[in-house]
Amino acid sequence: TQLLEQSPQFLSIQEGENLTVYCNSSSVFSSLQWYRQEPGEGPVLLVTVVTGGEVKKLKRLTFQFGDARKDSSLHITAAQTGDTGLYLCAALSPYGQNFVFGPGTRLSVLP
Amino acid sequence: ETGVTQTPRHLVMGMTNKKSLKCEQHLGHNAMYWYKQSAKKPLELMFVYSLEERVENNSVPSRFSPECPNSSHLFLHLHTLQPEDSALYLCASSQDRVAGSYEQYFGPGTRLTVT
Numbered sequence: 001t002q003l004l005e006q007s008p009q010f011l012s013i014q015e016g017e018n019l020t021v022y023c024n025s026s027s028v029f030s031s032l033q034w035y036r037q038e039p040g041e042g043p044v045l046l047v048t049v050v051t052g053g054e055v056k057k058l059k060r061l062t063f064q065f066g067d068a069r070k071d072s073s074l075h076i077t078a079a080q081t082g083d084t085g086l087y088l089c090a091a092l093s094p095y096g097q098n099f100v101f102g103p104g105t106r107l108s109v110l111p
Numbered sequence: 112e113t114g115v116t117q118t119p120r121h122l123v124m125g126m127t128n129k130k131s132l133k134c135e136q137h138l139g140h141n142a143m144y145w146y147k148q149s150a151k152k153p154l155e156l157m158f159v160y161s162l163e164e165r166v167e168n169n170s171v172p173s174r175f176s177p178e179c180p181n182s183s184h185l186f187l188h189l190h191t192l193q194p195e196d197s198a199l200y201l202c203a204s205s206q207d208r209v210a211g212s213y214e215q216y217f218g219p220g221t222r223l224t225v226t
Contacts, residue, residue: 004153031212042115042201042217043154050212088154097208098167099215101154 003027004091004102012108016078021105023089024071030094032065032072037086037104046074079109113137115218117202123224126192132221134185134202142208143185144215145177148199160185161208192225199223 005024013019023032031050035043047056049065049072056063060083062075076083086106090099115136124130136143145157159167160179174196176188185202199222203215 033214035217040219040222042203042219044217045214048212048214090154092212098156098159103151103153 004089004100006087006089006102006105008105009103010106010108012110013079015081015109015111018075018077019079019107020073020075021087021107022071022073023091023102025091026070027091028069028094029091030069032069032089032091033099034063034072034074035088035090037088038084043086043088079107081109081111083107084109115202115204115216117200117218117221119221120219121222121224123226124189124192125226126194128192129188129190131189132187132200132202132223134187134218136183136185136202136204136216136218138204138206138216140204140206140216141182142205142213143179143182144203144205145185145187146201146203146217148201148220150198154201158187159208166208189223192223194225197223197225 007022033048034046037043047063052069053067054065060077064073086104088104089102092099118133142161144159147155157171158177163179174191178186199220201220202218205213205215
């Protein structure tokens with residue numbers, strides 16, 4: 001069973017600051033996804049990355065898949081209070097059909 | 112209604128009660144999932160249905176019993192639960208489960224408290 005680690009576990013920043021959160025494993029994945037979950041709601045898919053070294057941008061969010069397809073990062077530029085939430089990464093093994101989820105990074109953006 | 116809906120949103124039940132959670136997806140997807148989200152633990156996959164056939168049962172205790180009567184509806188029947196079963200139960204659906212990647216769409220969850 002692959003394990004995903006996410007860091008930091010908690011992050012509290014001021015509006016306008018930049019931040020990066022990480023998702024790491026010792027296993028290789030065929031694809032990796034990032035979700036954001038707000039209180040009282042289910043996770044919402046932000047992005048899927050499948051190619052080693054791939055970079056995807058979604059407005060102020062930049063996602064990168066590691067060259068070896070074992071890790072990923074999410075960078076947020078000029079954070080806004082609306083970015084507050086639990087950021088989850090989920091990865092799919094090349095040999096399986098079920099996504100494994102990390103424990104999440106809980107981000108709080110203060111006004 | 113659009114997307115994935117779940118009812119009830121909140122449920123409090125005693126250890127001797129029997130209750131059911133309902134999930135409905137309006138996306139025309141072929142696969143549906145039940146996940147458990149507990150505090151300080153990653154999302155745990157419980158059951159997977161593909162084309163109404165159960166394809167995964169991740170060592171879930173028999174006090175949880177899933178049912179998928181058609182591709183749009185998924186139920187989780189609960190009986191004789193334990194306090195440690197208190198959690199957010201999330202339903203998700205995907206178009207399919209192809210190797211390589213697929214996208215899951217989650218419902219808002221049912222917050223279950225077992226007293």
